[in-house]
Amino acid sequence: MLQIKRAGHSTLTTPDIERMIDYFTRIVGLNLAAREKNRAILATKSGVEAIVLERGSAVEAPRLSFQVAPGSDLGEVASRLKKAGLKSERRSDITPGIGEAIAFKDPKGTTLEIFSDFEFAPEDNTFTGVMPLKLGHIAYQCPDVQGIVKFYCDVLGFRVSDWRSDFFAFLRCTRDHHTVNFLRDPKTSIHHIAFEVRDWSEIKRGCDLLARSNIKLTWGPIRHIIGHNVAIYHKNPDGVTIEFFCDMDQMFDEELGFFEPRPWHQDRPQRPKVWGDETPSNWWGPMSRGSSHSEPAAAKTIGKPSREAASAARTPALAHARIRQAQKKSRRAAKPRR
């Protein structure tokens, strides 16, 4: 098993690379660290590579990089993958910051680039856009969520932070509640990309900046229940949902096994678990706890993703069926759901 330490960068293909460079620098507030004919590398203001744009006919997220411990032998990484039955290859010049990586495909077809050492991009002291601290998490849709979760845990060393019923999984590789999430859907695709900002005031500044740029929020500001991050969502010019968030649950100590206690948690302490299908999507506002169509979260200790969690939330049947109907309607109106 590998032990992933953090997410590196997400590679996105776009038919209009100039438009996307403009969006990621002027709106998101990343720094254009390098530009090639058909490629652009964007880093945070502090010099951490976050997004690679490539010219392509379709809007996709074909690759994602992960860092293992600095100094790790990439040959050893390749042989561990081989033992797990995975074919990989060594690649060079991944980005200006990543010289070498081992590349292989995960079960849903995303190429993962595993690197051990990297160089920061030069710091950018200009003040533009939202200016996130880092690429926080990447959410994908795919048909076999149980299979991909098993792969990320068994092969890459991720831990399950939470499930919503049996269709939405949140996995961590750092103290952050989630770095990847997987939502069940017949089609495999990117669901959203999330950037972490410093605090609530930066979310507020982001709302103002998006409004000034004529970009509408598609959801938020909200505080999620699963992960408890405060978040806003909008769509980028390619139609990919982008989230800015802060205040995500933190698992400071894996042996303690609970998230750092916060006043807005539903449990004391808050541990990884399976949340019922009817868990409100967020802590404030529509679809939140206390709203006319909310109900308490049905919780199961983490382990096997269960159908029982959903069925536990199904009584009394008629009342809950009505709630489900209302929530489905709201979810359709306010994607991405959670």
Ligand SMILES: [Fe+2]
């Ligand atoms: Fe998210």
